[in-house]
Every structure is written in structure tokens, then in C-alpha cells.
Amino acid sequence: MQLTADATRDLDVFMARLAEDVSACARLADHFRDEDFAHEAQALAAAWGLAAPGLTERLTRRGVVPRAVAPAAGWLPVAVSPGEDAVDWAFFGARRLEESFFGESVPKVWSAPLNRLLRLRTPLSALEGLAGPVPDGLVFHMSRCGSTLLGRMLGAPEGATVLSEAAPIDHVVRGDLPPDRKVALLRGVVAALGRARGAGDERLFLKLDCWHARFFDLFREAFPRTRWLHLYRAPAEVMVSHARSPGMQMVPQVVAPAVFGLAQPATPDADYQAAVLAAIGEAMLAAFAADGEGLLVNYETLPGAAAGRVLPHFGWAPDALESEAMTAAAAIDAKAPERAFRPDGAAKRAEVDPAIRAACAARLDDLHARLEAAGGPSTSSG
Incomplete structure (x- = not known):
């Protein structure tokens, strides 16, 4: 479906607003069938006064949504790429990390429609100075x-939450980065992973x-x-x-x-x-x-x-x-x-x-x- 300029704008506005609204993301995150997700997302868009057509088609494109700052708690970093100056995020909401390894938790949410619609990516600087807990x-x-x-x-x-062999931590630890920045990014990625989100806080x-x-x-x-x-x-x-x-x-x-x-x-x-x-x-x-x-x-x-x-x-x-x-x-x-x-x-x-x-x-x-x-x-x- 070829979208008009106005329809494309509405969809982009909807995605930008959705990325900022944790409660709206949580409302959509439990829908794993594309049809159910699109129906609920379009209802949400309508409540916001937006048409947002083409949601189902956008799910197949998996385009990156760039941001300058870290998204709110509920979004966790799942990959840190120092060579690309990039951090990729996925929405977990209040889902507990119950698997034995963080790498087993990520696939549980990564392929969900919400995370295919919103492939949030920030620069590394989004992690620096981020407020969050210090490990116990x-x-x-x-x-x-x-x-x-x-x-x-x-x-x-x-x-309690255990971050078990979380790849984003290792990406920082073994990344080609100056020592001082590596320390700042290590604190930041742990803060991002450990921020209070209603799960093991x-x-x-x-x-x-x-x-x-x-x-x-x-x-x-x-x-x-x-x-x-x-x-x-x-x-x-x-x-x-x-x-x-x-x-x-x-x-x-x-x-x-x-x-x-x-x-x-x-x-x-x-x-x-x-x-x-x-x-x-x-x-x-x-x-x-x-x-x-x-x-x-x-x-x-x-x-x-x-x-x-x-x-x-x-x-x-x-x-x-x-x-x-x-x-x-x-x-x-x-x-x-x-x-x-x-x-x-x-x-x-x-x-x-x-x-x-x-x-x-x-x-x-x-x-x-x-x-x-x-x-x-x-x-x-x-």
C-alpha cells in the first residue's frame, strides 16, 4: 500500500509518541499476532487523533527509529555497538528476566510486533550519566x-533481578573504547538494564x-x-x-x-x-x-x-x-x-x-x- 504524505506523517507521529509512552507500549506489548497488534495500535492512534494507516506493512520493514536520548524505563538495551556508535533497545515493560541467561530473555520480546515496529536506536552517549541502581x-x-x-x-x-551474562555489558567491556568512557558506559548500560520498571526492582x-x-x-x-x-x-x-x-x-x-x-x-x-x-x-x-x-x-x-x-x-x-x-x-x-x-x-x-x-x-x-x-x-x- 502506497501511503500519502499525510498518512506517512501521521504514522511517524504515532510511532514517535508511542516510543515516549511506556503505558501505551505496555498496552500493546502483549499482542503477538500482527493482526491483533495492528487493530489495537490503530485504536490507540485514533484515540490520539491520528489515522496511522499502514501499521501492518511497517511491521515487515523493521526500520530503525533513531533517538538522541535513552528511552524510558521498560526499554532495555539489547546490543551495544561501539564501532557504530549505536545502542539498540527492546521493550520489556515489567517482564521479569526469569531465564537463566539474558540472551534467552531477549528473543521472548524481540520478535513481538511492538519491537518490530519500534526498533529504537540511540548513540552511545545516551547511556552516559543515565540514572539507575548500583549493583548489590x-x-x-x-x-x-x-x-x-x-x-x-x-x-x-x-x-530481585539478575543480569546473567548480558551481552550489552560484554559489548562495553570488550569494546574498543578509551578507558574513562568505558567506565562511564559500563555504569550507564547497567543503569539502563537495572532501572526500576515494576520487575525485580x-x-x-x-x-x-x-x-x-x-x-x-x-x-x-x-x-x-x-x-x-x-x-x-x-x-x-x-x-x-x-x-x-x-x-x-x-x-x-x-x-x-x-x-x-x-x-x-x-x-x-x-x-x-x-x-x-x-x-x-x-x-x-x-x-x-x-x-x-x-x-x-x-x-x-x-x-x-x-x-x-x-x-x-x-x-x-x-x-x-x-x-x-x-x-x-x-x-x-x-x-x-x-x-x-x-x-x-x-x-x-x-x-x-x-x-x-x-x-x-x-x-x-x-x-x-x-x-x-x-x-x-x-x-x-x-
Whole structure:
């Protein structure tokens, strides 16, 4: 359908007004069929004195709607592109981030008609100086060591939000940006992701990517008073997990070896994987020695250590309902929530092969012992 100039203007005016009206966006966000969305949107436009024809056709175009400033709370950044000076936003409204990873939450809203109609994009400057909460805690980890379990426990109570390995945070952390601007943008992207929007607004935790251990100083400068912890596990068990299915940090083409202070490997074998894990652990040991706000937690002490050590460390004394929600979360397989949790340590130890054993002996066993020695008293998992 070819729109007249007046009709095009009305549609553009409608989209601009809609982008500013969180309650109107919330009214439309629950419509996932294009026909239902267009009908409701046209009714809304009429109430605003606008015709706004061609909504269904506009949904197929997926054009970017540029803005100079960040949209209101309810809109979350889903991608930060330093090379393009761009931040892409999606409307979540008051939807809780209930998935184990932020990257699993985004598709739940990204393809909805509202987010196809309004592909909001701002410059990076929209994030700088944005008001929002400071995290209540940072969760660093060596990977495959219970961080997703802990993240789901921390995010189980209605008043809490866990930003779990959120790509926009990593885009800033690994972006080619001057250090001072990187700090400002890190604060801004966390503020944008954590702003009060009627969903988990009481507490905010960041469950970071494992390689963010190597950027500890950046997080400390951005959030100088936030307490943090590092989760680790028996190295051979972590190595077996990556042998079964390598994480992206073990793929040099995805996460560059330079992130870990390593050279490009001839092949990402067990020794390279152990070197990656060693770089993470050494960074955390150094941070723990230099910073008084850290806690080292062994996977074997979960889930008991959550109540015994983690929550007190983060200054959280949960009420009965919050404790009940966390206990229920601990009973579920963190990466397959449709299944009950089953311990897998014995099965992984049975799969340790000579290459893994040698790599652990060369790079990880002594590090694990030093983490254990530095971590102090533990809490049983019972």
C-alpha cells in the first residue's frame, strides 16, 4: 500500500509518541499476532487523533527509529555497538528476566510486533550519566562451576533481578573504547538494564561472563563499593564439561586468546583450555588479595553456601518467602529448568582422560589449592 504524505506523517507521529509512552507500549506489548497488534495500535492512534494507516506493512520493514536520548524505563538495551556508535533497545515493560541467561530473555520480546515496529536506536552517549541502581553484588566465576545455579537462586525472589551474562555489558567491556568512557558506559548500560520498571526492582546482581575476571579493575572502578564473589570448582570437572561441549571462551575465534593474555593456539586443546581457566583463576586470586570486598566460593559448598556465606556477604537477610523461592530454585537444573537438579561430579570425574589430567597438573591443581587456602571457612552443601 502506497501511503500519502499525510498518512506517512501521521504514522511517524504515532510511532514517535508511542516510543515516549511506556503505558501505551505496555498496552500493546502483549499482542503477538500482527493482526491483533495492528487493530489495537490503530485504536490507540485514533484515540490520539491520528489515522496511522499502514501499521501492518511497517511491521515487515523493521526500520530503525533513531533517538538522541535513552528511552524510558521498560526499554532495555539489547546490543551495544561501539564501532557504530549505536545502542539498540527492546521493550520489556515489567517482564521479569526469569531465564537463566539474558540472551534467552531477549528473543521472548524481540520478535513481538511492538519491537518490530519500534526498533529504537540511540548513540552511545545516551547511556552516559543515565540514572539507575548500583549493583548489590557481582558474581565472577571460572565457568561450568555453579554460577548459573547461584544466579537463579539470587533472582528467584520477586524483588530481585539478575543480569546473567548480558551481552550489552560484554559489548562495553570488550569494546574498543578509551578507558574513562568505558567506565562511564559500563555504569550507564547497567543503569539502563537495572532501572526500576515494576520487575525485580529491590535488588540487582550481575552474573558476569567468566572472562570478565580479567577486567576486574574496570568493574571495580565503575562500582567501587559493590561486593563481589568468585565461584570455582574442581578443575578436572570443569575441564570435562568443556571437553563435552566447549564454551565460547574456549573458541579462539569467538573470545580472542589475548583476552586471557594468551597467544593464538595451534589448536584449542586441553592445555589451551586449562590455560584459559588458569588466567581466570589467577586474576581472581590477585583481586581477592588486593580488594577487601571479595569472597571465594567453591561449587561443592552450594547450595548451602548461598544462605551461609553469599547472602550475608551481599548484605541480604532474606525473609521466609525469599528463602523459600531460593530453595525451590536450587532444586532445579539451572540450565534445563524443566528438570530437577542431579549432582554430576562423579560422572565427570569418571571421564577425566590423560590429556585433562596432565593439563590440570600443569596449570590448575596448584591454583585450585591456593583458591581453597585463600577462601577460608566453607559451608557444606547440605
